[in-house]
Amino acid sequence: MTAADESPTPSDAAQVVIIGAGPAGLTAAHELGKRGATCTVLEADTVVGGISRTVERDGWRFDIGGHRFFTKVPEVEARWKEILPDDFIRTPRLSRILYRGKLFDYPLKAGNALKSLGVLEAIRCLLSYVWVRLRPPRDQTNFEGWTASRFGWRLYRIFFKTYTEKVWGVPADQITADWAAQRIKNLSLTKAVWRAIFPGRGKTDITSLIDEFDYPKLGPGQMWERCTELVTAAGSEVVFDAAVARIERDGGRATTVHAADGRSFPCSAVISSMPLGELVLTMDPPAPAEVQAAAKGLTHRDHLLVALVVPEAFTFPDNWIYVHEPGVLVGRVQNFGSWSPHMVKEGRTCLGLEYFVFEGDELWASSDEELVDLGAEELARIGLVTDPSVVEAGYVTRMSKAYPTYDEHYAANVDVCRAWLATEAANVHPVGRNGMHRYNNQDHSMVTALRTVDNLFGDHHDVWAVNVEEEYHEETRVLTEVPTVPTGTGRSAPIIPRRD
Ligand SMILES: Cc1cc2nc3c(=O)[nH]c(=O)nc-3n(C[C@H](O)[C@H](O)[C@H](O)COP(=O)(O)OP(=O)(O)OC[C@H]3O[C@@H](n4cnc5c(N)ncnc54)[C@H](O)[C@@H]3O)c2cc1C
Known part of the structure; x- marks a missing residue:
């Protein structure tokens, strides 16, 4: 035996x-x-x-990216x-996408997106969509071709490309289409246009995006x-x-x-x-x-959090905001004050800037001081604070092997x-x-x-x-997925290429 x-x-x-x-x-x-x-x-x-874990520094508490307690088990x-037994709070849930100074619903709704982009940009996006119907990308086996063929190049660049590339650290045309096919569901431009012409039905507002989740008052x-x-x-x-x-x-x-x-x-x-x-x-x-x-051969993507203490005037209701602004490296900004009031101190909040990195790369190897300066500068550049000088303190956490690479x-x-x-x-x-x-x-x-x-x-x-046979989808997720979501089946998760 x-x-x-x-x-x-x-x-x-x-x-x-x-x-x-x-x-x-x-x-x-x-x-x-x-x-x-x-x-x-x-x-x-x-x-x-x-x-x-929840990291504690000088009385501030923050997660490695916010951790919701949600389960179907x-x-x-x-x-x-x-x-x-006594320390869970119900936390209101809100997260949106920041692009060119505007906030878009997340999960993204095509109607809301077209509306918020403004008439001119919406027309450009629709024309780009018509163009791609006439001239579809030749290679649709990768994330870029697959997504652009369905939404047009313009919408693809605004809502898909930047964030996906930040998360995985490789060009979107090197990510296979499996990820897009799995992640981008229930989003139809035709329906969106219909709703734009006949508003009212299927319309969403901020309140409909707010939901609640459990959270230990001092973090996970x-x-x-x-x-x-x-x-x-x-x-x-x-x-x-x-x-x-x-x-x-x-x-x-x-x-x-x-x-x-x-x-x-x-x-x-x-x-x-x-x-x-x-x-x-x-x-x-x-x-x-x-x-x-x-x-x-089993590799990982790593994670870096720059937590910045700012006056309460710069707080926002979202738990986190996806950053689709071009020209900055930050991928998401957590507002730990919106997770739990017990994590922050009176009159201040703590904003956690998430950077998706490879252990040992330039960002990872930067000093904490350099990273705090970068975070403060990027926070101002994307308009979440008025000036980097409003940042009162900053802390850096490096988490290696945050994401198993598929x-x-x-x-x-x-x-x-x-x-x-x-x-x-x-x-x-x-x-x-x-x-x-x-x-x-x-x-x-x-x-x-x-x-x-x-x-x-x-x-x-x-x-x-476990986590293979059962269908486990907390919500229908469309666009801009972060790679923290359990997969329905072993093979349906993001397939990304090996890093050279
Ligand atoms: C940004 C981000 C956001 C997330 N958000 C959520 C969320 O909202 N909700 C949710 O439920 N989950 C979330 N997750 C997932 C969650 O963090 C993990 O599912 C969970 O922590 C996995 O638990 P684990 O014990 O398997 O592994 P880990 O948390 O990785 O713990 C493994 C432990 O093993 C130790 N270890 C490693 N090597 C050795 C060694 N050689 N010897 C001794 N010890 C070792 C490590 O130091 C670590 O403490 C998120 C993950 C990330 C990266």
Whole structure:
């Protein structure tokens, strides 16, 4: 019998080592505690929450990009309320697109867009649409050709090109059309023109865009800080500054997890939320060359937040604004005062400028001072403040591996890593977002952790089926999607090319 054929038994839960104190790792630890088992959580960083942390600087609290608590999974909803019974607030939801000083509805409505662009620009856009019907782009297999063929070049350049390229860091004609086909739905120019001529039906105003969502009053980090308290109260340990560097294995199973500083932790099972490729590369004895190549092929897009404190006069009702203004690098601006009044101080708000980057690129390598200056200058350039000098303080957070990249090889690479782990390290269980190289939000990251713990106690869930089989669309999203949205199926997500 190979290790893969063995059914996990409760003894697998005897000495569990969890890698990562983000939502997935801490949920696994919490669930183990509820079942009377203890574990050791190894966290590379000095704080909990992973990408869902809330950063605190000088009393200001901000997320790595705002984190809504939204789920269609009742068991996750219940777990959130169990961990934080008294600290959720209902936050009004509003986000719009900023383009040439004007705010457009998001999700984008073609009628609203044409109206807000003004008569002249709307006519140009419609003519451009007619032109593209007569002369469609030759290559429609990429994002640019696909989108321009459906909306005309002008609307494509205004509402699709800039943001998409900022998010992925590659030209839109190198992104495959799959992403556009998946993301851009329910948007018809014909209908929009009809509504423009016969206004009234289907008309939207700001209030119709406002909705509500749950949010811990001190940010998502509050959830994971509280969860850590519960986990340690149940007898488990969370070890900080413990970056896992090597996993010793024997007979198709992991035996000891080693941190970079030499501390070692014997294990009966490992639940891992560290990036899947890195997990495979920590194995000792090492995986064969072709498996290592697949592991190295799993890449990510990184994220940088510049949080700027400004007087309350510059606040706005949106939780965030998508920046489609040409000539600036910032992709979105969060207003943390609109997420929770408890995150900001009297008379001020905190605006978080999101930059989509590659670790080590020019922006990433800039000093914090340079980034704060850049943020203040761009904020003024797009008109959200009158002058860079109104910025009273600034803080920078760099988050590597914020987005798993879905390139043309990623699915095959994931399969290779997964298959190898299943036979050669059968008691190592990948969970979460980077852990499975999948756009899992907090809720699905948590579900993968819960099902994995079930399996340690004898169940046989296919954890890789979470967030694949069910249809999970929070809303019909059109245009300008950010890559944080869970995908309906494994293959329907953005497919972007490998970075050279
Ligand atoms: C900009 C942005 C906005 C988002 N918005 C939302 C939202 O609105 N709602 C929502 O639900 N989700 C949102 N998400 C997704 C959410 O952040 C993730 O789903 C969630 O944090 C994934 O949890 P995780 O535990 O799998 O991974 P992570 O949060 O990545 O945590 C993994 C942990 O493992 C640690 N680690 C990594 N390597 C090692 C190692 N070698 N040794 C030890 N520890 C290690 C890391 O330090 C980290 O703490 C957003 C993500 C981004 C990038």
